[in-house]
Amino acid sequence: xxxxxxxxxxxxxxxxQGQQGIAMDxxxxxxxxxxxxxxxxSTEEWYPLFYTILNNKLQDWRRKxxxxxxxxxxxxxxxxxxxxxxIIDIVDEKAINPADFLDQAVxxxxxxxxxxxxxxxQQQAFMLRAWEGFDTHTTAQIMNCTEGSVKTHYHRAIQGxxxxxxxxxxxxxxxxx
Numbered sequence: 001x002x003x004x005x006x007x008x009x010x011x012x013x014x015x016x017q018g019q020q021g022i023a024m025d026x027x028x029x030x031x032x033x034x035x036x037x038x039x040x041x042s043t044e045e046w047y048p049l050f051y052t053i054l055n056n057k058l059q060d061w062r063r064k065x066x067x068x069x070x071x072x073x074x075x076x077x078x079x080x081x082x083x084x085x086x087i088i089d090i091v092d093e094k095a096i097n098p099a100d101f102l103d104q105a106v107x108x109x110x111x112x113x114x115x116x117x118x119x120x121x122q123q124q125a126f127m128l129r130a131w132e133g134f135d136t137h138t139t140a141q142i143m144n145c146t147e148g149s150v151k152t153h154y155h156r157a158i159q160g161x162x163x164x165x166x167x168x169x170x171x172x173x174x175x176x177x
Contacts (some may be wrong), residue, residue, distance in 0.1 A: 125153035
């Protein structure tokens with residue numbers, strides 16, 4: 001699980017708009033909760049469980065931040081993401097493989113900046129699918145949404161990254177789909 005710490009921290013820093021202290025706290029709280037509640041589970045189960053816990057910690061933090069910004073928000077439902085609607089979308093088979101980005105002369109900072117510009121749910125879908133290598137079903141369980149939502153978020157994330165990193169022209173030709 002040590003190899004997960006850095007990736008989880010980068011994911012949380014992006015989701016918390018670069019607030020490193022909060023990101024560290026969220027990752028640490030997720031590890032503590034995993035240890036307290038799931039120490040008896042097999043190590044294969046730990047990765048999805050950890051990311052599920054981490055996702056829940058992030059959602060709790062976002063709700064608290066939304067309520068802190070508006071003290072009377074507990075009287076109404078808080079919308080944390082405007083792109084959660086279900087849209088059936090076919091993933092472009094020509095979509096750029098995230099590993100191809102690394103083959104380019106792209107700095108890690110550019111990629112992190114591009115990921116940080118994405119909505120949080122798209123960041124989560126991209127990081128869990130592309131970086132952690134989870135399948136759609138597992139990612140849906142971690143994110144507590146449907147597989148269709150994961151596919152939509154992931155597809156939009158790829159399109160957003162393609163747009164943000166268009167100056168690199170990773171496809172060697174037109175960026176039009």
